[in-house]
Amino acid sequence: MEKKYFYFQPQYVNKFKCDGSKCNAHCCRTGWNIFVDKETYKLYSQDITSHMKFDSEREEYLILFGGKNFCPFLTENKLCRLQMEHGEKFLSLTCATYPRITSNFGYFFERSLILSCPLAAEMILFEREPMKFEFVEVSEKIHSHGGKILVQQIESTEELRAHMIEIQVAMISILQERTLTLDQRLIVLGFFVDKLEEIFSDFDEDALIKLIAAYESKKFLAEQMPLMLQSISFDVEKLIRLIHELFEKTFDEKVSPQEKKILDTIAANYRLLTTDKKKFFEKYSPLLENYLVNKWFQNIYPWRFEGSLAQNFAEFVAEYKLFESIIFFATLKFSSDKKFLLELIGLFVTRFEHAKEYRQRIFDYFKDADEPFTIMESLLEGRQ
Numbered sequence: 001m002e003k004k005y006f007y008f009q010p011q012y013v014n015k016f017k018c019d020g021s022k023c024n025a026h027c028c029r030t031g032w033n034i035f036v037d038k039e040t041y042k043l044y045s046q047d048i049t050s051h052m053k054f055d056s057e058r059e060e061y062l063i064l065f066g067g068k069n070f071c072p073f074l075t076e077n078k079l080c081r082l083q084m085e086h087g088e089k090f091l092s093l094t095c096a097t098y099p100r101i102t103s104n105f106g107y108f109f110e111r112s113l114i115l116s117c118p119l120a121a122e123m124i125l126f127e128r129e130p131m132k133f134e135f136v137e138v139s140e141k142i143h144s145h146g147g148k149i150l151v152q153q154i155e156s157t158e159e160l161r162a163h164m165i166e167i168q169v170a171m172i173s174i175l176q177e178r179t180l181t182l183d184q185r186l187i188v189l190g191f192f193v194d195k196l197e198e199i200f201s202d203f204d205e206d207a208l209i210k211l212i213a214a215y216e217s218k219k220f221l222a223e224q225m226p227l228m229l230q231s232i233s234f235d236v237e238k239l240i241r242l243i244h245e246l247f248e249k250t251f252d253e254k255v256s257p258q259e260k261k262i263l264d265t266i267a268a269n270y271r272l273l274t275t276d277k278k279k280f281f282e283k284y285s286p287l288l289e290n291y292l293v294n295k296w297f298q299n300i301y302p303w304r305f306e307g308s309l310a311q312n313f314a315e316f317v318a319e320y321k322l323f324e325s326i327i328f329f330a331t332l333k334f335s336s337d338k339k340f341l342l343e344l345i346g347l348f349v350t351r352f353e354h355a356k357e358y359r360q361r362i363f364d365y366f367k368d369a370d371e372p373f374t375i376m377e378s379l380l381e382g383r384q
Helices: 011-015 081-086 093-097 118-125 140-144 158-175 182-201 205-216 218-230 236-250 257-268 271-298 309-333 338-354 357-367 372-376
Strands: 004-010 052-055 060-063 100-104 109-113 133-139 151-153
Touching: 004 011, 011 109, 011 118, 011 133, 109 271, 118 271, 118 338, 133 158, 158 182, 158 205, 158 271, 182 205, 182 218, 182 271, 182 309, 182 372, 205 218, 236 309, 236 357, 271 309, 309 338, 309 357, 309 372, 338 357
Parallel strands: 004 109, 100 151
Antiparallel strands: 004 133, 052 060, 100 109
16 A cells, blocks of 8 residues: 655645746756755766766765856756656756755645745745645655655654644734734734743643634734734834844845945835835735745744744744845836746845855844844834
């Protein structure tokens, strides 16, 4: 009898089909490092391995692009020659699994798609309806992609594994509460995370069940949400100052004079940009919501980094505000063309998902803070 695996995943996962002809083989071109694991490397002839070198840091083999701007195994039809001639078993872990991200919690798996893939990003981000999730049984063939599976093992307690899905569903429902602005949803989520940390510090199952039930209650939200939102004292000057610091902490280069001028102009005219911001969020809130939900689910927040849940939440919000700011500036000053936005989103996600040290820098910035939620007051605006 074929073995089955249990997956919790967005419904979009099973709709995705890789097609290099539609995205111009985006992941097989210059700007990407394509690594080959040792087991797959053993299958290759010298003709194939001559296009690779050993990377001692990762202990894997790196495909060399040479003078070309694409993988040497990419055909004119934007298909992989190795797969065409030898089958899926000749694909490395990277090529066989990308853009899928799989996590294992012991009892079950979770799977989603990384947004650096333009086909995935377009399918996910430009959907107007809230992202839907499902719990499915997956066959061995689909689970392992022809014997190739790259799984991130998530360190978690027995109590967390037992309640992970219901906690995630509750948090995602907050992020998808469209009666609130995106900032307001993040404020409410912050209070949920704060209570969650208290519950797991000395695990109290009854308190967890009550917490989830409370946040699912319309009566609770109607009564408590205004108090939550009023408790946040938003300060635009702090926002701009923090964005400056995050740019400098996050990126290798300092904020350029032009970028600083843009940020300073935004700060000085923040209230005057209210109309522009309103139009921006009216048009792009579904895109931003889908980005938030996918990022939260895929990276297992608020358990992404070793540290408090509050610090993890602070990193999540800060990274999102950088993303939001960049998309806002781009649509305001440059273009709202879908192709342009997908390229911009791809560049941003590639930096934070593939070169994870940038995300680590943001976390380290908040790791030294005594009260991460106080810093969040600089980033989130509770009032309409």
